[in-house]
Amino acid sequence: MAHTLAPYLEVIRHTLNAALCLQNYPSQVVERQSRPEIEFKDTAAVVPKPLVIARDENEKCLIEPSVNSVRVSIKVRQSDDTEKLLCRKFAGFFTQRAEHFVILRRKPVEGYDISFLITNTHLEEMMKDRIVDFIIEFMEDIDKEIKDLKIALNTRLRAAAAAYMSQFSQRG
Amino acid sequence: MLASLIRRLEEPDIEVVNCHAISLDEQFLALCANAEEIYIFELVSEQYQRTDAVLAKHSQRVTGLDWSCHRRLLSVSEDRTAFVWQQDSDGKWRPSNVELKAQRAALCAAWSPDGDRFAVGLSSKDTALCYWHEEVNCWVAMKVGKAKAAITALAWHPSSQYLATGSTDRHCVVYDVSMSEEGAGPGFGTPQVTEDAGAWINDIAFSNGNVLAFTCQDATVRFKSLVDGRDAPVENIRWRGLPFLCLAFVGRTQLVACGFDYVPVLFLQRDGAWQVAGKLDLGAAVPSSGPGGVRESYDEARKRFRPTSSGKAATSEHSNTITSCCPFKDGRFSTSSLDGTVIVWELS
Numbered sequence: 001m002a003h004t005l006a007p008y009l010e011v012i013r014h015t016l017n018a019a020l021c022l023q024n025y026p027s028q029v030v031e032r033q034s035r036p037e038i039e040f041k042d043t044a045a046v047v048p049k050p051l052v053i054a055r056d057e058n059e060k061c062l063i064e065p066s067v068n069s070v071r072v073s074i075k076v077r078q079s080d081d082t083e084k085l086l087c088r089k090f091a092g093f094f095t096q097r098a099e100h101f102v103i104l105r106r107k108p109v110e111g112y113d114i115s116f117l118i119t120n121t122h123l124e125e126m127m128k129d130r131i132v133d134f135i136i137e138f139m140e141d142i143d144k145e146i147k148d149l150k151i152a153l154n155t156r157l158r159a160a161a162a163a164y165m166s167q168f169s170q171r172g
Numbered sequence: 173m174l175a176s177l178i179r180r181l182e183e184p185d186i187e188v189v190n191c192h193a194i195s196l197d198e199q200f201l202a203l204c205a206n207a208e209e210i211y212i213f214e215l216v217s218e219q220y221q222r223t224d225a226v227l228a229k230h231s232q233r234v235t236g237l238d239w240s241c242h243r244r245l246l247s248v249s250e251d252r253t254a255f256v257w258q259q260d261s262d263g264k265w266r267p268s269n270v271e272l273k274a275q276r277a278a279l280c281a282a283w284s285p286d287g288d289r290f291a292v293g294l295s296s297k298d299t300a301l302c303y304w305h306e307e308v309n310c311w312v313a314m315k316v317g318k319a320k321a322a323i324t325a326l327a328w329h330p331s332s333q334y335l336a337t338g339s340t341d342r343h344c345v346v347y348d349v350s351m352s353e354e355g356a357g358p359g360f361g362t363p364q365v366t367e368d369a370g371a372w373i374n375d376i377a378f379s380n381g382n383v384l385a386f387t388c389q390d391a392t393v394r395f396k397s398l399v400d401g402r403d404a405p406v407e408n409i410r411w412r413g414l415p416f417l418c419l420a421f422v423g424r425t426q427l428v429a430c431g432f433d434y435v436p437v438l439f440l441q442r443d444g445a446w447q448v449a450g451k452l453d454l455g456a457a458v459p460s461s462g463p464g465g466v467r468e469s470y471d472e473a474r475k476r477f478r479p480t481s482s483g484k485a486a487t488s489e490h491s492n493t494i495t496s497c498c499p500f501k502d503g504r505f506s507t508s509s510l511d512g513t514v515i516v517w518e519l520s
Contacts, residue, residue: 021389021415021432023374023495024190024235025340026250026277026295028322032232034250034277045321045341046372067340067372067389123493124188124206124510 005143008055009136015051015063016072016132022120025068036069036119043067061139062112069119071105072135073112076142086149087113090142103131114142174438174520175452177489178504181213181220181514191496192508193237193245194516198500202227202245203514204234210247210257212265220514225265229255236281238290248278248292254302256290256311270311272300279324284332289351291316291335293323299337301349316347316361325386327376334364336384338373344386346398365402369394377419377427383441385427387416393429393439395446407446409439418497420505422519428452430494430507436517452517453489489515 046067054060192203232251276295300313325338416431425441492510503519
């Protein structure tokens, strides 16, 4: 592999560190409400341009900053149909349990597999470094997890096929 | 260390401080724990002691607090209201109403240096300038200016005649707000100086030496000396770190900026030019790891449960974003942070 994973994750870590400078920002449109500007885009001035960090077209990360919220979307490398299926199942597993993951967005952004939404209230409750670490660790793990699942799946398929075919070989 | 820590306030039940204010004589401290109530602390034998007073009039998060020179406390909130609190002779804090006429949340508040008027920055893109109206017996607001986005920062000129506002539409505007006995002056509400900041403005400060400083989300602090007129050049000082959220002049030539870096940073004017003097809280030395493999593996295991992996939090006094900063006399200033602490510093 020409590019290793480490520099890619390092760039994401630095960008997240800079993007996660959030403050409380009550809505200008709806009174008595404070809502994530990146989702509603009420005020164009407080939503800077989004950033895409990519290893290649199959593996990239979209970071959309705003004054009180940041949306981080990840596209995981999927080289064949098995990986596509595993990735879809894996993302589905997480999004169904989104309330336990706190910063996970229930629906990924168009074109990406998994999205996080971090608001200023998360930063009040949790350490910023810890949130960044969580996202980086998650990205490291999801690659490994999908590869492991694929190997396990292939092993089981092979075992099942061998067991099925063995009855023919005995008759023969 | 360039600054020494005078006192530190940490309450077990206060986890987040989103704003605070200390009166000019340092006697009273008001703070809001990211909720509707305001707690009052009093200075007793060099430490702040919590008093029984809990000011609960707002129905949403309090966003701004400020003490006037007459020891009145101004509080503004996201519920579009403001109150002016004054202590009675029996020690109770009595609120007086403010007719704010705000359409949206109030974001910031500042008393004029003479203590007669105050300004409130609003999410409805304008500023409410309030004065005491004798006939109706309450504070009445007059609207000043119209920005393209919410007003997030305010600063009064020491003469109380001019008001600087900073908005998320990237512009910093200084308005003439002079008033006479009869009402608004002839030039009331006219913009005197307009500056483009390049990013949304987080805070503004006015020095006694007529210098206007403002900081934006791009981690710069911009200085403009108004002695040289309204077309004076803007000095743009870039900080190689995260953006600042609050500014405070602690002298004519010293400015303290605090924000997402968890530490206060000092800016100095030397030979007519502003420059970064450095972090005021250099942090404690990193403790060396204990001897023995068992100890190391224990540390290793404990790292997993520590709130931070880089250990940055352990080396600075504040362990989260500094949200407000207020200066008082003798080079002293106080900072409050989202980690629930308030610290009073003194420049050495």
